[in-house]
Amino acid sequence: MRRLNDAPVHPDARYVLYWMRRNRRAQWNHALSYAAGWANDLGLPLLCFEELTCEGLSANDRMHTFALEGVPETARRLKALGCGYEFHFGRKRSEPSALPRAAASAAALVTDDDPELFSLDLDLPVAAVAVESSCIVPIGMFEKREYAAYSIRPKIARMLPHYLAPMEPVRLKQRYPRGACPAVTVVDIPRMVAACEIDHSVKPSLSIRGGVLEAERRLAHFVEHSINRYATLRNEPSKHANSCLSPYLRFGHISALEVALATRSEPAFQEELIVRRELAHNFARFAENPRSLTSLPHWAQATLVEHAADERPYVYDRDRFARAETHDELWNACQREMLVEGVIHGYYRMYWGKKIIEWSATCADALETMLYIHDRWALDGRDPNTYTNILWCFGLHDRPWRERPIFGMIRYMSLDGMIRKTDTAAYIREIRELERSA
Ligand SMILES: Cc1cc2nc3c(=O)[nH]c(=O)nc-3n(C[C@H](O)[C@H](O)[C@H](O)COP(=O)(O)OP(=O)(O)OC[C@H]3O[C@@H](n4cnc5c(N)ncnc54)[C@H](O)[C@@H]3O)c2cc1C
CATH class of the missing domain: 1.10.579.10 (DNA Cyclobutane Dipyrimidine Photolyase, subunit A, domain 3)
Structure with a gap:
């Protein structure tokens, strides 16, 4: 966890805000868990804020559809936790972010840490912290850029037993008054995407659907049918021995920790998921x-x-x-x-x-x-x-x-x-x- 500013906590505010920017999921999420603990300490409910904007080269039908496919299940799970959920969906490129409005009524703000956050110019009006939940050994545990897999591997191996552990379930003492908002249903998605000012020439993926449920299904399928073949056949594309989890890890629909615990029996897979992936995070964090x-x-x-x-x-x-x-x-x-x-x-x-x-x-x-x-x-x-x-x-x-x-x-x-x-x-x-x- 690292502090993002010196702003004070506003104890009279309405909620603690969890800004879900990278890890778009309601489970296996250390930032959500930290935000819940903070809300409980302050005697406040927790509101989760997620946003999809039309900015950037990657704002297109494919990325929008994949992100939106995650929303209904996230809404359902947050509601079951008693957490509020505000999903802000910008339709125009010129539409400003709704984060400042949500943050203005917050006692404190928690968000996902990742290398990209270091380059964002944030001006948040309340006490804000970033919590790492993308890697298993947090990127903050490394002080400098690593040369290659051989240099980071022993360091990860030393710290891994501490971090490779199941998480406590999130428990909120105060339920959010209005519950999770049912912002999106699966049938709405094509219409919502069509109404956005984004690049419509990049169509949704033919067979890769987004969302937590799909990520969990793929993980279960991999563990049941492919993990035993991974070490020998991962470099033979026609054999389909790989997990196809990278889009879900990218959007945070599944946590690397959950995947790592489910695949402990396969060292070749753990090498890719943990050593290679965390080396990549280390590079993105420390390279100029x-x-x-x-x-x-x-x-x-x-x-x-x-x-x-x-x-x-x-x-x-x-x-x-x-x-x-x-x-x-x-x-x-x-x-x-x-x-x-x-x-x-x-x-x-x-x-x-x-x-x-x-x-x-x-x-x-x-x-x-x-x-x-x-x-x-x-x-x-x-x-x-x-x-x-x-x-x-x-x-x-x-x-x-x-x-x-x-x-x-x-x-x-x-x-x-x-x-x-x-x-x-x-x-x-x-x-x-x-x-x-x-
Ligand atoms: C030119 C190039 C571009 C790439 N671009 C991306 C990208 O945009 N996003 C991306 O996630 N991966 C990228 N990779 C790495 C790798 O190809 C993918 O992670 C992998 O193919 C994803 O498929 P999978 O989930 O079935 O992997 P699996 O073989 O099932 O591996 C499981 C997980 O381990 C991690 N992993 C696997 N290989 C690597 C690797 N070499 N480095 C770091 N982590 C790895 C991924 O998170 C992956 O989902 C790229 C590789 C190359 C050579």
Whole structure:
């Protein structure tokens, strides 16, 4: 927990406010739990405030639909806790945030901590704290940027037994007088989204629905059917041995802690969910600009500069990449998965990124293309994992490899390697089927 300001508590106010900005869920949520404790201490009820605005490149039908699909169940669960719920839905880009109004009647404010919060310019009129509930070992437990998985892994291992523990249920002494507001029902969502001033060209994902119930269903399915195959088959996209939880972790519809406790039996999965994911949060928290090539290690920057003038076998611009119009059928299938589903399988996503580097005029262009595509289409985009893994393609958290054209000493991935190690034909067929079903 960290304080966000020196403003006083207003004990005569009407409620304690929990501003649910990152972890959009009513369970396994340390910020909500902390806010409930504060409300109980002050003898006040708790109001949860959640907002969806039309701002930014990612304000489109896909992200709005996914976020809204979480609202009915969150409302139901908050109501069962006795917590108030105000869901503010802005329809116009010019519409101001409703947070200042909600905060004006609050005794104190609690919100979700995450790396993004450090860059927000907040002017809150009441005592405000941020509570971390995105990672398992909180990002605040690390004092500096870690070099790679090998340096953060032992630190996480030391602290994990303390943090990898079930949470106490939230208990509120005072019920919020009006109960949770039934702001959204599932049938309303297409109409609500259509009425917004957002980008309507990015359609909702074909098969990935948002919400806590869907996240819990996917977790249960993974534990029952796939976890035993994860260690051996996670890099074979056609086998579907992965969890597909990244959009839910991104929107906070499920907590990493809940997932980690349910998957304790599988070390390979815990390595991704805890070590890799928390390394990404550490990078996003401490790098000066996590969306810039200047955050790469010096060896990676130097080798890329040395090879900047190397001839590229193909050169595409951002829009041709976005439209999946390259010469490579596998790459195009990956990009089409992103266009229709909002994710790309983890193993092919590395290939996808490496090839954008190989076929862009410059590394700066390649980075811009990857960020643009993630901002617009990726359900799990705009996340510490996004920036860290995109920069991983350029050498972040990796080591130097044998020198070669364009990449210098950055790790390279080839189509031959993909064909040798995975069933690329099955994947391409599957993506085609998916598009046909649309
Ligand atoms: C170029 C590129 C871009 C990426 N962009 C994103 C992104 O925008 N958002 C995102 O969440 N992940 C991103 N990743 C990482 C990884 O591909 C996804 O987390 C994973 O594919 C999500 O699918 P899953 O939930 O089925 O993963 P699983 O294999 O089931 O893993 C479970 C969870 O572990 C975490 N995880 C898995 N792999 C990694 C990793 N390499 N680094 C950090 N955490 C990991 C994720 O939270 C994931 O949901 C990117 C990778 C690359 C190479």
